[in-house]
Every structure is written in structure tokens, then in C-alpha cells.
Amino acid sequence: MDVLHHFDGGVPAPFDIVDDQVTFDLRPDRHVLHVLLRGTRPGVRVSLNVGEKTAQFVADQGLLVSRDGLRYEALPFDQSAPGRLSVGLDEGGDVYVATAPPYGRDNLDRLLTETRTAPDLAVRLLGSGGRATPLFLFGREAAGRPVHWFIGGEDAWECAGSWVADAMVRELASGGDLARRLLDRAAVRIVPLPSPYSATQPAASYTTLEGRGLYAAATWGDGQPPPEFARLRDEVVSTVRQGRLGLLLTIHSWHAARDLSGMEFIRTAGATEITGARLEWAKQTLETLIRGVPKGRAHVAEKIWHPGLARDYLLAEHGAVTFRIEITTCGQLYQGFAGTARHLLENTAAVTDWGPALPR
Ligand SMILES: [Zn+2]
Numbered sequence: 274m275d276v277l278h279h280f281d282g283g284v285p286a287p288f289d290i291v292d293d294q295v296t297f298d299l300r301p302d303r304h305v306l307h308v309l310l311r312g313t314r315p316g317v318r319v320s321l322n323v324g325e326k327t328a329q330f331v332a333d334q335g336l337l338v339s340r341d342g343l344r345y346e347a348l349p350f351d352q353s354a355p356g357r358l359s360v361g362l363d364e365g366g367d368v369y370v371a372t373a374p375p376y377g378r379d380n381l382d383r384l385l386t387e388t389r390t391a392p393d394l395a396v397r398l399l400g401s402g403g404r405a406t407p408l409f410l411f412g413r414e415a416a417g418r419p420v421h422w423f424i425g426g427e428d429a430w431e432c433a434g435s436w437v438a439d440a441m442v443r444e445l446a447s448g449g450d451l452a453r454r455l456l457d458r459a460a461v462r463i464v465p466l467p468s469p470y471s472a473t474q475p476a477a478s479y480t481t482l483e484g485r486g487l488y489a490a491a492t493w494g495d496g497q498p499p500p501e502f503a504r505l506r507d508e509v510v511s512t513v514r515q516g517r518l519g520l521l522l523t524i525h526s527w528h529a530a531r532d533l534s535g536m537e538f539i540r541t542a543g544a545t546e547i548t549g550a551r552l553e554w555a556k557q558t559l560e561t562l563i564r565g566v567p568k569g570r571a572h573v574a575e576k577i578w579h580p581g582l583a584r585d586y587l588l589a590e591h592g593a594v595t596f597r598i599e600i601t602t603c604g605q606l607y608q609g610f611a612g613t614a615r616h617l618l619e620n621t622a623a624v625t626d627w628g629p630a631l632p633r
Contacts, residue, residue, distance in 0.1 A: 275311040279342070279369070281377040283307050283473025294318040299327050299372075300356075304528075305430050306372040307473050309342070313365045320359040321372075328358065331372050334529035334602045336360045339369040347606060373528065374606055375472035376426060376435035381407065381465060384439050391446035393456060399464075399508065402482060402500030408508070409463040411445045412456035419459045419519025419627040420512045423617070424505070424583070426466045426524070427491035429474035433526035433600040433610060438465035440614035451615065455622040459519055462508075467501055491523070494581025494589070506586075513591045519627035520562070521595035522617065523583050529603040534613065536563050536598040537572040543589030554629040555594050561624055565616045567609045568601050592632035 276295060278285040285308050287298045293314050297306055302324045310317070319336060321327075335347035336358070352359040362368060385407060388394060395410045412418075425438025442463050445452045455461065468479070468490045479490040481497045490499055493506050512518045527535075538555055540547050547555055556573060563569040577585035587593040600613060 274313045274317065277309040277311055279307045279309060279375070279473065281307075281375075281379065281470050281473050283470070294320060296320040296322060298322045300324050302326050303475065304330055304372060305473055305475055306370065307375050308370060310368050310370060313362065313368055315363060315365040316361060317365065317368075318359060318361045319370055320357060322357055324356075327372075328356070329530050330528035332358060332529065333532065333604075337371040337374055337606075338362065339371075340367070342369045344607065345369070345371060345374050347602075371472075373430055373432045373472060373526075374436060374602065376432040376439070376466065377470060377472045378466070380435070380439065384442055384465065388442055388446040392448055393452070394446055399504040400501060401504055404469060404499065404501045406464060406467045406501045406505065408505075409442050409465075410460065411452070411463070412460035414460050416517075418517070419630075420517045421455075421459055421461045421519040421621055422509055422512070422521040423461070423463045424467065424521075424523045425464065426468060426471050427583070428525060429468050429471050429476050429478055429490065431476075431526040431528075431600075432472050433528070433602050434524035434598075435465045435471060436607060436610040437524050437600055437614045437617070438463050440611040441618055444614055444618055451618055451622070455618055458622070464505060467505055468499075469501075491525075491583060492581045493583045493586035509587070510591065513587070513593055513631065516631060518593055518595075518630050520621050520624070520630070521583070521587065521593070522562075523595075523597045525597060525599045526602065527599040529601060531599070531601055532568065532603040533570045534566060534568045534598055534601050535570050535572055536566070536596060537574045538594055538596050539574045539577050539584050539588060541576050541588075542585045545588050545592055547588075547594060551594070551629045554626070558624055559596065562596065562617065562620045564620055564623075566598075566620075567605060567612045567616075568603075569598075569613075569616075594630050
């Protein structure tokens with residue numbers, strides 16, 4: 274048996290192979306595993322030595338396993354002890370294993386290729402500083418029409434969010450009834466993967482142009498975020514300045530740390546506070562947006578948990594009410610992600626007044 278790293282910029286965790294058991298060492302706090310095990314024998318056992326946080330992320334999700342490197346299934350760990358999770362694989366041969374359902378640049382290429390003839394779709398490349406991210410634009414731009422933003426995979430390794438955004442692009446590209454209902458009244462902009470090599474990078478892998486480390490990549494409040502984030506932020510701010518912002522939803526994933534997909538907005542940021550009728554609108558909109566979302570739960574947060582994230586920056590600097598969802602990988606993969614995407618689009622279409630997203 275060999276262990277090969279996958280081909281998207283990741284570095285495999287340290288491992289050792291003893292007989293038919295391979296053990297990856299993800300300690301103290303490494304979450305990302307994305308490798309190809311080549312030439313395994315039936316009954317091979319895959320074990321992870323994990324820190325507390327990694328265990329929290331993956332224990333209730335299982336080990337993600339794929340035969341073709343495209344679609345993964347979650348195999349529950351059949352043995353677990355403090356600091357160690359383990360699963361046996363019946364079949365031998367080549368097998369991909371991962372701790373998140375990988376979504377990288379190759380998935381994005383596939384999405385671009387498979388949707389390129391869709392009516393109503395334009396693609397722009399937002400880039401500078403040698404890095405770029407594709408922006409999918411649906412619907413007609415016109416004064417008075419809200420512009421909805423969906424941004425998946427802001428933080429490295431939070432692949433479930435990218436899968437949801439990917440499914441949104443496919444749903445709207447299909448030109449079906451849901452697409453028509455939403456695009457008759459609004460323009461939609463989707464970014465499935467702003468961060469390069471998202472699947473294989475640890476969450477703290479991002480730096481500014483000067484090499485300063487950032488919390489993941491999603492630090493909108495930073496003076497100089499990574500270049501592709503700076504461009505994305507400029508685009509969103511321009512939507513805000515035109516007074517056209519509808520929904521802005523960032524789609525994150527806390528993996529299996531919680532058995533629910535949590536959506537929230539924050540009530541205060543900097544000197545800004547959402548009160549009165551606008552607060553009621555935000556609560557009502559939150560309730561509408563989460564309806565029918567698999568494992569969905571809504572919550573109003575008093576303030577941000579980490580300063581400078583999109584909803585904190587946009588509320589503090591521009592007075593904009595925006596939303597975030599954390600997708601769970603507990604007991605759900607692609608079907609759950611696609612269902613989440615459909616409900617989120619459906620629910621966005623069901624909100625008739627987006628005016629209060631921006632201050633008067
Ligand atoms: Zn995140």
C-alpha cells in the first residue's frame with residue numbers, strides 16, 4: 274500500500290503503515306486529510322490520531338471515502354478511543370480518503386465547463402495579485418432589482434459551503450421554474466470558491482500581500498485582505514453603494530461539530546445597531562430563509578464572534594444586514610447540500626422586500 278497526496282496543493286499528514294493498517298497523525302490540531310491510498314488489500318484499516326478539535330469536526334461525520342476521487346461517502350468510524358478514530362474498508366484497491374468532502378479548483382473547472390451554455394449566465398474572473406476566483410452572474414441587471422450574493426467556501430477546508438454554492442449555480446443554470454421565479458425579479462451572483470486549493474489547506478493558511486497571517490481568508494475588515502478577497506469585497510461594496518443589495522449569504526461549514534446547519538445575522542457591529550422595524554424585518558427574513566433547509570436552525574447573534582468577518586464588516590462599515598450559514602456534514606453529504614441550495618434559492622425568491630437590508 275502507498276499513500277499519495279492528492280493533486281491540489283495539499284501536503285499529506287505524517288503517516289505510518291504497519292501490515293494492513295495506515296495511521297495518519299493529525300495532531301495536535303490538523304484537520305485536513307485528502308489522500309489516495311494505492312493498492313490496498315481488502316480489510317485495510319485507516320486510523321486517525323486526532324486532537325480534540327479535529328475529533329469534534331469529524332467523529333460524527335465519519336471518514337470520507339471515494340473510489341473515483343469525485344464523490345465521497347461517509348463511513349462511520351467503527352472504533353474510537355480518546356485521540357483515535359478508526360475504520361476498516363472491505364474492498365481493496367485504490368481508495369481516496371478525506372476528512373472533508375473535497376472541493377477544489379478541479380471541481381470549479383468542472384462546474385464552469387458543465388454550465389457554460391446556460392442561458393442567463395455570465396462568468397467574470399475576479400482577480401489581482403496573481404490570484405483569481407470566478408464569479409457566476411445570473412439574471413438581468415436593472416435599476417430597482419435587488420442583487421443577491423452567495424459566497425461559499427470563504428474559509429479553507431469548509432468544502433460543504435462550496436458544494437452548496439456549486440449546486441446553486443447548477444440549479445439556476447438549469448433554467449427551471451425556480452430559476453425563472455428568482456431571476457424574474459433579481460440578479461444573483463455566486464462565488465463557489467474564493468480561496469485557492471480550499472480543500473487541502475488548513476484554515477489558518479492565508480496571508481496578506483505582505484505575508485501577514487489572517488484568520489482563514491474571510492477577513493473582510495482587514496486593510497489588505499488576500500487579493501481575490503479584496504476584489505470580491507469591492508464588488509459587494511459597489512452593490513451596496515448602488516443601493517441594490519438584496520441577500521448576502523456567506524456559506525461556511527463547521528463540519529460535524531454540530532448536527533445542524535446554523536443560520537444567523539448579527540444585531541450590532543461597531544457603532545451600528547439593528548433596531549425596530551428593521552430588526553423585525555431581519556428576524557422575519559431569517560425565518561423565511563431557513564425554512565425547509567435540511568437540519569436548518571436560525572439564530573440572532575448579538576455580535577460577531579470574530580471581528581472583521583463579512584457580516585461584521587458590512588454592518589459596521591456600510592450598515593448592511595447580511596447573513597451566514599454553517600453547513601453541517603453530520604449525516605449529510607451531496608444530497609443534503611443540493612437540498613440546502615434549492616431551499617435557500619426558493620426562500621430567497623419568497624422574500625418580497627429586500628429594502629431593509631440597507632439603511633435608509
Ligand atoms: Zn468558516
